[in-house]
Amino acid sequence: MGPRAGDEERPTLEDVAAFAGVSRSTASRALNDDAYVSAAAREKVLAAARDLGYSPNQAARSLVTRRTGAIAVVLSEPEARLLDDPYRTAVMRAGYRELADVGRQMVLIFSDTREDLSKTVRFLEGGHVDGALVFAPHRADPLPKALRLLRIPIVFGGQAAGIRRGVHVVDFDNEGGARLAVQHLVAAGRRRIATIAGPQDQSAPIDRLAGWRKTLLDAGLDPAELAEEADFTLAGGANAMSALLAKHPDLDAVFVASDMMAVGALRTLDAAGRRIPDDVAVVSFDDNATLAPAMDPPLTSVHQDPREQVHAMVEILLRLLDDQDLKPRQHVLPVSLAVRASS
Amino acid sequence: MGPRAGDEERPTLEDVAAFAGVSRSTASRALNDDAYVSAAAREKVLAAARDLGYSPNQAARSLVTRRTGAIAVVLSEPEARLLDDPYRTAVMRAGYRELADVGRQMVLIFSDTREDLSKTVRFLEGGHVDGALVFAPHRADPLPKALRLLRIPIVFGGQAAGIRRGVHVVDFDNEGGARLAVQHLVAAGRRRIATIAGPQDQSAPIDRLAGWRKTLLDAGLDPAELAEEADFTLAGGANAMSALLAKHPDLDAVFVASDMMAVGALRTLDAAGRRIPDDVAVVSFDDNATLAPAMDPPLTSVHQDPREQVHAMVEILLRLLDDQDLKPRQHVLPVSLAVRASS
DNA sequence: AGCCGATCTGGGAGCGCTCCCAGGTGTGGC
DNA sequence: GCCACACCTGGGAGCGCTCCCAGATCGGCT
Numbered sequence: 001m002g003p004r005a006g007d008e009e010r011p012t013l014e015d016v017a018a019f020a021g022v023s024r025s026t027a028s029r030a031l032n033d034d035a036y037v038s039a040a041a042r043e044k045v046l047a048a049a050r051d052l053g054y055s056p057n058q059a060a061r062s063l064v065t066r067r068t069g070a071i072a073v074v075l076s077e078p079e080a081r082l083l084d085d086p087y088r089t090a091v092m093r094a095g096y097r098e099l100a101d102v103g104r105q106m107v108l109i110f111s112d113t114r115e116d117l118s119k120t121v122r123f124l125e126g127g128h129v130d131g132a133l134v135f136a137p138h139r140a141d142p143l144p145k146a147l148r149l150l151r152i153p154i155v156f157g158g159q160a161a162g163i164r165r166g167v168h169v170v171d172f173d174n175e176g177g178a179r180l181a182v183q184h185l186v187a188a189g190r191r192r193i194a195t196i197a198g199p200q201d202q203s204a205p206i207d208r209l210a211g212w213r214k215t216l217l218d219a220g221l222d223p224a225e226l227a228e229e230a231d232f233t234l235a236g237g238a239n240a241m242s243a244l245l246a247k248h249p250d251l252d253a254v255f256v257a258s259d260m261m262a263v264g265a266l267r268t269l270d271a272a273g274r275r276i277p278d279d280v281a282v283v284s285f286d287d288n289a290t291l292a293p294a295m296d297p298p299l300t301s302v303h304q305d306p307r308e309q310v311h312a313m314v315e316i317l318l319r320l321l322d323d324q325d326l327k328p329r330q331h332v333l334p335v336s337l338a339v340r341a342s343s
Numbered sequence: 344m345g346p347r348a349g350d351e352e353r354p355t356l357e358d359v360a361a362f363a364g365v366s367r368s369t370a371s372r373a374l375n376d377d378a379y380v381s382a383a384a385r386e387k388v389l390a391a392a393r394d395l396g397y398s399p400n401q402a403a404r405s406l407v408t409r410r411t412g413a414i415a416v417v418l419s420e421p422e423a424r425l426l427d428d429p430y431r432t433a434v435m436r437a438g439y440r441e442l443a444d445v446g447r448q449m450v451l452i453f454s455d456t457r458e459d460l461s462k463t464v465r466f467l468e469g470g471h472v473d474g475a476l477v478f479a480p481h482r483a484d485p486l487p488k489a490l491r492l493l494r495i496p497i498v499f500g501g502q503a504a505g506i507r508r509g510v511h512v513v514d515f516d517n518e519g520g521a522r523l524a525v526q527h528l529v530a531a532g533r534r535r536i537a538t539i540a541g542p543q544d545q546s547a548p549i550d551r552l553a554g555w556r557k558t559l560l561d562a563g564l565d566p567a568e569l570a571e572e573a574d575f576t577l578a579g580g581a582n583a584m585s586a587l588l589a590k591h592p593d594l595d596a597v598f599v600a601s602d603m604m605a606v607g608a609l610r611t612l613d614a615a616g617r618r619i620p621d622d623v624a625v626v627s628f629d630d631n632a633t634l635a636p637a638m639d640p641p642l643t644s645v646h647q648d649p650r651e652q653v654h655a656m657v658e659i660l661l662r663l664l665d666d667q668d669l670k671p672r673q674h675v676l677p678v679s680l681a682v683r684a685s686s
Numbered sequence: 687a688g689c690c691g692a693t694c695t696g697g698g699a700g701c702g703c704t705c706c707c708a709g710g711t712g713t714g715g716c
Numbered sequence: 717g718c719c720a721c722a723c724c725t726g727g728g729a730g731c732g733c734t735c736c737c738a739g740a741t742c743g744g745c746t
Binding site for chain 2: 056060086092106128151234
Binding site: 022023024025026029035036037038041060063064065066 | 733
């Protein structure tokens with residue numbers, strides 16, 4: 001009683017077992033690499049599965065195992081900001097690769113608005129995924145605290161807003177990166193080193209600003225008044241650069257807290273007739289693969305590898321998955337400086 | 344893989360029903376907005392669900408409904424290429440939004456290598472998703488033909504390699520876009536209009552090249568020798584521009600088949616001392632929100648909205664989901680020209 | 687009154703899988 | 717010869733949900 005041609009029914013485990021002449025249990029064991037299956041039975045089952053084009057029903061499987069094999073990657077950021085932030089894009093791609101490499105499926109979640117918050121929480125509660133990697137950079141974001149109460153394992157990328165301890169965090173050394181950038185400028189003989197800082201409602205930009213300030217002081221230079229805050233956008237960077245030039249026409253270098261803002265700064269400097277790097281050296285942060293080398297001149301930038309960050313996060317999450325009691329800690333990843341023509 | 348240790352029991356539908364003092368069936372009906380539930384019962388059930396923090400087990404639900412609520416977005420392209428292609432990024436984000444708006448979850452699939460092909464097919468077969476949106480631009484890509492045999496509904500974004508009819512396709516008017524670009528240049532008085540074409544193993548770049556050629560002929564201009572092929576990358580665009588300048592130092596405009604290649608062309612033109620747009624006008628294709636306005640000068644570009652494309656694809660897929668016999672056809676979306684300072 | 691259809695309810699079956707347990711077979715040790 | 721102990725197998729139970737069906741209730745008609 002072979003399946004009729006054009007039969008729409010997908011074969012089930014029972015079909016495979018019958019075809020192979022064994023029981024459902026044995027077929028299951030063979031397909032799942034369990035112990036205690038004879039080589040003969042295993043081979044018959046695998047052949048049957050191949051012949052019938054069998055693929056297990058995931059819903060049925062995860063109904064009983066209570067595991068889905070999927071991991072959520074949550075990006076909590078206004079949509080408009082996301083559109084302007086190539087770093088997040090890189091995180092998404094890295095997440096996909098890293099999870100695929102360990103046989104997991106990535107499920108992407110954008111959580112912008114307040115109403116998304118409850119949707120996100122419900123989704124993560126709903127048993128769709130086994131765990132989550134969460135990026136929620138904004139200090140006022142209520143998401144991290146809400147997620148903390150959930151039963152599923154979570155690893156944060158960057159500081160978790162409003163939470164000091166008790167969570168797993170993988171962050172970059174933002175302050176150290178800023179230090180690298182400024183030291184590079186100092187070593188090149190620059191003395192009037194300004195900065196365009198990122199939004200001070202996020203810890204990464206805060207740390208970068210702090211690194212800039214401390215390094216200047218260590219070098220015996222005066223940071224006073226040489227900082228301008230912007231919003232990580234191109235236009236914001238351009239405006240901040242105008243403001244800096246107006247206040248300090250004699251500046252000879254600028255450390256910009258993101259590649260995108262650096263593009264805006266470049267535009268302003270060019271319009272003001274400043275040559276780069278001759279008159280003003282520019283160093284930025286992110287080292288985005290698409291943007292930084294594409295500029296004119298190519299940007300010197302603090303390199304942080306999203307793949308590396310996500311890799312570490314996945315590793316921790318997997319350990320968490322079979323050992324709930326893993327002691328939470330903060331991991332800080334090192335950054336480096338990619339030197340190009342802008343400095 | 345049993346339940347994790349220390350896992351608190353999640354409430355089931357049965358719990359909610361008991362708490363509300365009704366049967367499991369009635370609770371199910373109330374939560375699913377079925378007809379034939381009294382207002383009183385419905386309210387008791389909803390209150391109980393809220394109080395207990397109930398969220399339905401998706402695995403159990405889709406085991407019986409044979410629907411997962413998830414839609415795959417498949418991007419078939421080498422990883423390295425993806426990294427350089429901001430348009431794909433925009434597609435991903437648009438896919439998420441459009442699917443979320445209709446209550447579906449996006450599951451992202453990258454299908455680069457040959458081994459990914461069978462993994463992708465197996466995944467789509469595995470009942471993880473209800474349907475798929477597929478982007479497979481390369482003519483030699485075996486994926487579309489393989490997917491065609493599957494039982495799940497599929498809509499292609501752009502031409503499906505090697506398939507002429509019988510599939511659902513949403514494409515942009517690539518030839519018309521090229522026509523817009525070249526007409527714009529002709530109207531501005533340009534007479535030596537070159538082009539940097541994209542890879543001629545994909546139909547979109549082929550159509551763009553054809554549009555350029557036809558429009559020149561229509562305007563009584565000679566396209567001969569004024570075309571150079573490149574690979575959609577920045578470096579490729581820069582090299583192609585060098586080649587064009589070498590062969591035709593007198594060219595006064597160039598139509599570039601992507602924003603990224605246009606960035607490279609800009610770089611080359613600048614190095615060669617050509618002023619833009621005074622000496623050479625530049626028009627590109629894609630109008631990427633991150634890239635095109637960020638250039639110096641900002642790029643005039645043929646605008647194609649990924650969101651619009653994905654929106655149309657989702658609409659078709661949803662109709663396909665409850666009407667398998669929807670007649671396949673090719674939808675062509677119009678494009679427009681975003682005029683900026685480079686032309 | 688009586689009846690019929692519309693409205694509402696609860697229980698049973700079953701989706702396809704994994705796990706547990708009872709039982710069967712073979713091998714070696716006393 | 718018998719027991720102990722591996723190895724291997726099949727059937728039953730049940731995960732949490734939706735759907736079907738039978739039955740109960742309540743009008744509004746004739």
